[in-house]
Amino acid sequence: MNADLKREREQASFDVLKITHMFDGGKAATDRRRYLERVIERDPTDIFSNDDNHYLHRTERHVRATAKHVRLVEICRKLGIGKECGGELCESDDFYFLLDAVADDLPTALHWVMFLPNIKTLCDDEQQAKWLPLCRDWKVIGCYAQTELGHGSNVRALETTATFVPESKGGKKGGSFVIHSPSMTAAKFWPGTLGRTANHAMVIARLIDGEGVDRGIHNFIVPLRSMEDHSLLPGVKTGDIGPKIGYNNMDNGFAYFDNVEIPRRNMAMRFAEVDENGKYSKKHVSAAASKVAYITMMQVRAMIVMGSSKALAMATTINIRYSAVRKQGYNEDGKTEVQVLDYKQQQHRIFPLLAASYCFFFSGRKLWDNLKKIEHKLISKKPVTKVQVADIHATSSALKSFNTMVAADGIEECRKACGGHGFLASSGLPELMCSYLQSPTVEGDNHMLPQQVVKVLLKLVQAVQSGEGVDAYTTCDSYSLVPSLKALFSGQREKCLAVNKTDMKDLPTLLLAFRHRAAMLLINVAKQLNDDVMNGKSMQEAWNYALVAMAKSSKAYSLFLLLRNFMEGIMEEQRSKLLGRAEVSVLGDLARMFALYWMEKDIGDFIHDGYLTAKQASWVAPNVLEFLDAIRPNAVALADARDLSDFRLKSALGRYDGNVYPHILEAAYKDPLNSVDPGPAYDPELKRLITGGVGVYSGTASRL
Incomplete structure (x- = not known):
């Protein structure tokens, strides 16, 4: 154990294990997770090893990742995991513990992330009875094929068609649909698992009924490959879209359909x-059923929100441990080297990200719980x-929009804050960053989602302004904005x-400031839209002009929710007696750090309408520095509390034992480029250059 890391852990003011239990949901959950991690790490086949990932060709990574999934299913069946769910492995919590333990991207992921939820929410009971057992037994491996080469989030513009053909005109018994890509831009492009892994796809296409009427976008289960030998079926052309910035185990694919029946x-x-007969009709399904479907699909977004916390936790753990071990410069005595973690600039770069990783956990958990509560109510x-x-x-x-932006930028900041060694693949940070970079785009582009946020919140603004319909929001997140909205509309001047x-430094005081800012920016958007329309712009044009303001408004609302949920989460843990006074205190420091850091970044918003005076604003930056001091003694312990094993981190810099330099060299020795000497490029290339085999300029030959 590195002496510096040992000392860092000994000076912690709280019980690390108590916070680990908080993240897992209790001691029993921690014990279970650790057991399942050991199952993966000690698997005798060694298939789960990630030691040489950086040196494998992409095809080799893809094949190995597929083998990891197969072995994972084998282990689950051997241990009886999923048996409690009737064999539905993807319904088992243990399955997701194991997925985290594998610490590698699996090409099969879209099967359980998107394909199964679509079947469960959009197919009728008879269809589910047919398809779910096939999915359970992994005979069917599916993906979700919505995005096309020419269109993504603009679902109404998708081109793929599903045209009904009755049995009387050559269709299958009972009628058929013909799935067709009418143009190059209609090719499905980007869906994960589509390229080489899936044998079925949930294809999003325009339904053309028996009367030739375009009924808009609907979902269709389309076989892609034989369930016997995985060969492509007639009329289907699929493949991988090629190397990406990251996430290259995944076979993001393209698909072209040539009149596939x-x-x-x-x-x-x-x-x-x-x-x-080709007659189209809407089913008389209860409003509750359609809401269940919508809520179920929204859970994918909640998983992304929770994932932002995990990704930041990994990056900050690597950086904080390395920054405690790495030394640069000398103390005033000129003899003792300074830990990089002691520099205020390093703390200012990393501690707010550490705070964000904790903060995002509480909001992710609350969002997931609220979705499950709504789902339970509907059922x-x-x-x-x-x-x-x-x-x-x-x-x-x-x-989703705010968290993934902060996490993606934060991982890169952690990498840069590791100096030159952060550029090494063996640091673990480049792959973490490159794999995560999909998150700001997937499931709703981060620059598009704020429109949806503001569109919903503007209805609350209208309700408050008119005084009608506000009670409908009493159980909603946005209802928390009502006091500030009412004050702003009544002409009262809220002030800090x-x-x-x-x-x-007072958390309730800070929360009120974030609430006011969110309400103020929201009203500003409403006013801008109204003024632009009154001045002759169409609503579409006015909306376009307001997009920048909407992005700011959505960010402000996100920060208000995040801080509120952080504070409420800490209080809930305190009431549950899971955490003691010391743990609550250190979490409070993180919450204050988070709030003050983001207030300092956006200080103009808080003083814009006089909510903060110049004097009050001048206190924010010094308070940020104070909380850097408060967090510093606990930084390593707060990183440790996420309980990320060396196997999961895959980092020479972020090892628990702190023995950084031997492991950097060990990783270097493993490079296949070092397997032969004088090196694979020497003969014939370098040899020809050094020995004059490329010729010389006349009269300039060296005399060595």
């Missing part, structure tokens, strides 16, 4: 159907309003009540 019942028919036939569903959509959109620098 599928049975009529391969259309997902829970909410609409086409009968044997139990308890009332859930459209307002409530729209509001949680706004919450998930806001958090802090009278000194100490007051500006």
Whole structure:
């Protein structure tokens, strides 16, 4: 154990294991997770080893990652994991513990992330009875094929067609759909698992009914490959789209359909159907059922929000441990080297990201729990309003947009803050960064989602302004904004009540400031839209001009929610007695660090309408520095509390034992480029250059 890391851990003011239990959901959950991690790390086949990942060709990585999935399923069946779910492995919590333990991207991921949820929410009972057992037994491996070469988030512009053909005109018994890509830009492009792994796809296509009427976008289960030998089926052309910045184990693919015929019942028919004669009709399904479908798909976004916390936790753990070991410069005595972690600039770069990783955990957990509560209410036939569903959509959109931006930028900041060694693949940070970079785009582009957030919140603004319909929001996240919205509309001037620098550390005081800022920017968007329309712009044009303001408004709302959820989460853990006073205190320091850091970054918003005075604003930056000091003694312990094993981190810099330099060299020795001497490029290339085999300029030959 490195002496510096040992000392860092000994000076911690709290019980690390208590916070680990908090993240896992209790001691029993921690014990179970650790057991499952050991199963993976000690697997006798050694298939899960990540030691040589950096030196493998992409094809080799893809094949090995597929082998990891196969072995994972084998282990689960051997241990009985998933048996409690009737064999539905993807319904088991243990399965997701194991996925985290594998610490590598699996090409099969879209099967459980998107394909299965679509079947469960959009297919009727008879269809589920057919397809789910095939998925359970891994005979069917699916993906979700929406995005096309020419269109992504603009779903209405998708070109792929599904045209009904009755049995009387050559269709299959009971009628068929013909799936077709009418142009080059209609090719499905980007779906994960599509390229080489999936044998079925949930294809999003325009339904053309028996009367030739375009009924818009619907879902269709399309076989891609034989379930016997995995060969492509007639009319289907799929492949991998090629190397990406990262996430290259995954075979993101393209698919082109040339009049591919599928049975009529391969259309997902829970909410609409086409009968044997080609007649289209909407089904009389309860509003609750359609909301369940929507909420279930929204859970994918909640998983992304939770993933932002995990990704930042990995990056900050690597950086903090390395910064405690790495030394640069000397103390005043001129003899003792200074730990990089002692430099205020390093702390200012990393500690706010550490705080964010904790903060994001509480909001991710709350979002997931709220979605599950709504889902349970709907299944139990308890009332859930459209307002409530729209509001949680706004919450998930806001958090997805902001969290993934911070996490992606934060991982790169952690890499840069490791200096030159952070540029090494063996640091673990480049692959973490490159694999995570998909997150700001997937499931809603971060620059598009703020529109959806603000569109929902503007209805609350209208309700507050008119005084009608506000009660519909009482159980919603956005209802927390109502006091500030009312004050702003009534002409009352909300002001920060802090009278000194100490007051500006008070969490309730800080939360009120973030609430005011969120409400103020939201009203500004509403006013800008109204003014532009009154001055002759169309609503579409006015909306376009307001997009920049909407992005700011969505960010402000996200930060308000994040801070509120952080504070509430700490109080809940305190009430549960899971955490003691010391743990609550250090979490409070992180919450204050998070709030003050983002207030300092956006200080102009807080003083814009006089909420903060110039004097109050001047206290923010010094308080940030104070909390850097407060967090410093606990930094390594706070990173340790995430309980990320060396196997999962895959980092020479972030090892638990702190023995950084031997492991950097060990990784270098493993490079295949070092396997022969004088090196694979010497003969014939370098040899020819050095020995004059490329010729010389006349009269300039050296005399060595």
